[in-house]
Amino acid sequence: MERLYKKLERYGQSDFYPFHMPGHKRNLASSAGKFPFERDITEISGFDNLHHAEGILKEAQENAAQLYGTRRCFFSVNGSTAALLSAISACVSKGGSILVARNCHKAVYHALYLRELQPVYIYPHEDSRLGINGGISPSCVERYLEEHPEVEAVLITSPTYDGIVSNVEKIAEIAHRHEVPLIVDEAHGAHFRFSEYFPVSAADLGADIVIQSFHKTLPSMTQTAVLHVCSDRVDVEKVKQFMAIYQTSSPSYILMASIDACVDKMQKDGQQMFREFTFQLEKARQRLSQCQKIQLVQPGMLDSTDVFDYDRSKLLFSTVGTSMNGHELHARLRDEFHIEMEMEAENYVLGIAAVGDTEEGFERLCSAIEKIDAETETETDAGQERISYAKMKQVLSIAQAMDAQQRRFPLEESIGKISGEFAYLYPPGIPILVPGEQISGHLVRNVRRYMEQGLEVQGLSDSTCETICVAARKEE
Ligand SMILES: Cc1ncc(COP(=O)(O)O)c(C=O)c1O
Numbered sequence: 001m002e003r004l005y006k007k008l009e010r011y012g013q014s015d016f017y018p019f020h021m022p023g024h025k026r027n028l029a030s031s032a033g034k035f036p037f038e039r040d041i042t043e044i045s046g047f048d049n050l051h052h053a054e055g056i057l058k059e060a061q062e063n064a065a066q067l068y069g070t071r072r073c074f075f076s077v078n079g080s081t082a083a084l085l086s087a088i089s090a091c092v093s094k095g096g097s098i099l100v101a102r103n104c105h106k107a108v109y110h111a112l113y114l115r116e117l118q119p120v121y122i123y124p125h126e127d128s129r130l131g132i133n134g135g136i137s138p139s140c141v142e143r144y145l146e147e148h149p150e151v152e153a154v155l156i157t158s159p160t161y162d163g164i165v166s167n168v169e170k171i172a173e174i175a176h177r178h179e180v181p182l183i184v185d186e187a188h189g190a191h192f193r194f195s196e197y198f199p200v201s202a203a204d205l206g207a208d209i210v211i212q213s214f215h216k217t218l219p220s221m222t223q224t225a226v227l228h229v230c231s232d233r234v235d236v237e238k239v240k241q242f243m244a245i246y247q248t249s250s251p252s253y254i255l256m257a258s259i260d261a262c263v264d265k266m267q268k269d270g271q272q273m274f275r276e277f278t279f280q281l282e283k284a285r286q287r288l289s290q291c292q293k294i295q296l297v298q299p300g301m302l303d304s305t306d307v308f309d310y311d312r313s314k315l316l317f318s319t320v321g322t323s324m325n326g327h328e329l330h331a332r333l334r335d336e337f338h339i340e341m342e343m344e345a346e347n348y349v350l351g352i353a354a355v356g357d358t359e360e361g362f363e364r365l366c367s368a369i370e371k372i373d374a375e376t377e378t379e380t381d382a383g384q385e386r387i388s389y390a391k392m393k394q395v396l397s398i399a400q401a402m403d404a405q406q407r408r409f410p411l412e413e414s415i416g417k418i419s420g421e422f423a424y425l426y427p428p429g430i431p432i433l434v435p436g437e438q439i440s441g442h443l444v445r446n447v448r449r450y451m452e453q454g455l456e457v458q459g460l461s462d463s464t465c466e467t468i469c470v471a472a473r474k475e476e
Helices: 004-013 056-068 079-091 106-114 138-147 168-177 236-246 253-288 326-337 359-375 398-403 441-452
Strands: 072-076 097-101 118-122 151-157 182-185 209-213 225-229 314-318 348-352 406-410 423-425 430-433 467-471
Touching: 004 056, 004 253, 056 072, 056 225, 056 253, 072 079, 072 236, 079 106, 079 151, 079 182, 079 209, 079 225, 079 236, 097 106, 097 138, 106 398, 106 430, 118 138, 138 151, 138 168, 151 168, 168 182, 225 236, 253 314, 253 359, 326 348, 326 359, 398 467, 430 441
Parallel strands: 097 118, 097 151, 151 182, 182 209
Antiparallel strands: 072 225, 209 225, 314 348, 406 467, 423 430
């Protein structure tokens, strides 16, 4: 069988002359920098069309579905973002209702806005010691579905950015009993399939649509992701239609070939690669767990009954009980050791380990953490107030609030008013405030504390976060 990435490589070396797009004409000398122009083509003969796949791209997507044991697989060159927009649009009618975990990525909220949906939010349990979101409670899903018969689909994020996995099997069973599909944002779990060291993928646990960012945890180019259809509860034609709406009409062959090459590599060498990777990862985890003050979070440490499983490729270092905060640990790793981590938060720093890691990489991280740990003081944090997520009251829908007339207020004066904007910490990009929600004192205090700690609060049109746009209600 012909592989897309191989055919593209061969084409790049052939004598075909392009009187077609792109404008660089596969001529490396036409650009200032170095880019893989020789393989950057458009929909020329023999290379199929992503939005009407009948040839090599159809086969490439079938291969990916086969690798994951799913019914259909759609490539996304616009990340899990386009896949989430499409999944939600395909499963919920315009203006309809959806049960969503409140700790979802902003892409989910953008779908709610675009399709004018009515969300029913389900808040995850919060681990108050570490300050991270836990899992989604199946019994809450059950209760909300009973209370809201209008809901047309359930959407949860599992694993979360921090590696928390919910009980997908149970949630799927509950959703199906209520005759609605379950969409799982598994953007951070594309690697689950390849080793028993990791949790079981939602695709094997009854979810109807599973979305995975290849680029996050597999050797694939940034922007690459897939949407798996896993059951006949999903209208495949609708998914296809929306994937074509939310993605460019000129998908990059370099990105699509990267997904194909990743699938090929995993099919051929995945088992061996993941055996070596998980061996190195576990060795590093064992070593890091010996640190006296900085704590590597282990599955058993999480204080929530709704944490069903934990993804050990997430290296989450807690600074609770030390003289440092997450921001300081993050800065030391970057400035002194040239180790760039994925994310910092108030009480922890998160690193992502993946199959592309090397033994040397793990060694550098372990030595750096050990050195910092030896130099760090213990500090009792008794009485120290942790940031707890503010539970928000939704007054208007996202679309009503975003499309209403906006008025700007100083942050402190906005308390009690309805937000016209999103605010989120980036990463992870989970909104702490959604348009249509009533701004509370708790939320404003949290924003101030995040800013004091040097964390990045994004989303507000005033990047200094001193003012916020509120949705003017008719009487205002
Ligand atoms: C949980 C989650 N879902 C979806 C996304 C969006 O993924 P992508 O960047 O592939 O569009 C992200 C990105 O960070 C994420 O963390």
